[in-house]
Amino acid sequence: MNQLLVFLFCLLVVAKGLAQEPRIIQHDIGEANAGLSFYTLIQDHQCMIWLGTANGLAHYDGNTLRAVPLTASDTVYQVTSLFEDKDHRIWIGTSSGTIFYLDSARKVHLFDIEESHPVKSITAIVQDPLGCIWFST
Numbered sequence: 001m002n003q004l005l006v007f008l009f010c011l012l013v014v015a016k017g018l019a020q021e022p023r024i025i026q027h028d029i030g031e032a033n034a035g036l037s038f039y040t041l042i043q044d045h046q047c048m049i050w051l052g053t054a055n056g057l058a059h060y061d062g063n064t065l066r067a068v069p070l071t072a073s074d075t076v077y078q079v080t081s082l083f084e085d086k087d088h089r090i091w092i093g094t095s096s097g098t099i100f101y102l103d104s105a106r107k108v109h110l111f112d113i114e115e116s117h118p119v120k121s122i123t124a125i126v127q128d129p130l131g132c133i134w135f136s137t
Contacts, residue, residue, distance in 0.1 A: 042082045042090070050090055052079030057092055057100075070100050070108055083125035085133060093122025093135060 040052035049060040057068040057079050070077050070092065077100075081093035090102040091111075097118040099111040120137035127133050 039078065039080050040082050042084055044084050044090060045088055050082055052082050052092070054078050068102075068108070071110075078121075081122050081125050081135075083127070083133075085127045086131060091125045091133060093125055095121040097122060097137070099135065 037054040038051050039054070042050050044050060049062075051058040051060060051065075055067070056070055056077055059066050059068050077098060078095035079092055080095050081091075083091045085091065088104045090106075092100040092102070094100075097120055099113070099122060101109055101111055103109060118135075118137050122135050122137060124136040125133065126136075
């Protein structure tokens with residue numbers, strides 16, 4: 001009986017040592033990004049972090065925060081919503097109502113809406129079971 005209790009005690013000690021403990025790691029985003037406002041973020045299927053900021057879209061790979069230009073012009077878009085769909089496209093909603101998406105190769109495209117873009121901020125993006133993308137303002 002004593003041997004069984006000793007065995008169970010040893011088993012519990014080993015199991016406790018193998019259990020994962022949650023941990024939090026603080027990352028520095030650099031002096032250049034100090035004071036930057038973040039509105040939204042997602043983690044894509046490749047575990048990359050995409051951030052919607054007051055200065056546009058940013059990509060964080062675990063080491064470096066990089067700006068992702070949405071257009072070739074100097075226009076700055078406040079990114080207010082992000083969503084990754086079933087086809088791994090990342091949809092980007094802005095405060096001006098302009099919508100972009102990143103294809104699977106992560107090339108930026110303007111999403112052209114026949115009725116024109118809303119003038120209101122895109123607050124959320126979702127995909128329904130049929131694969132349709134919905135935008136809320």
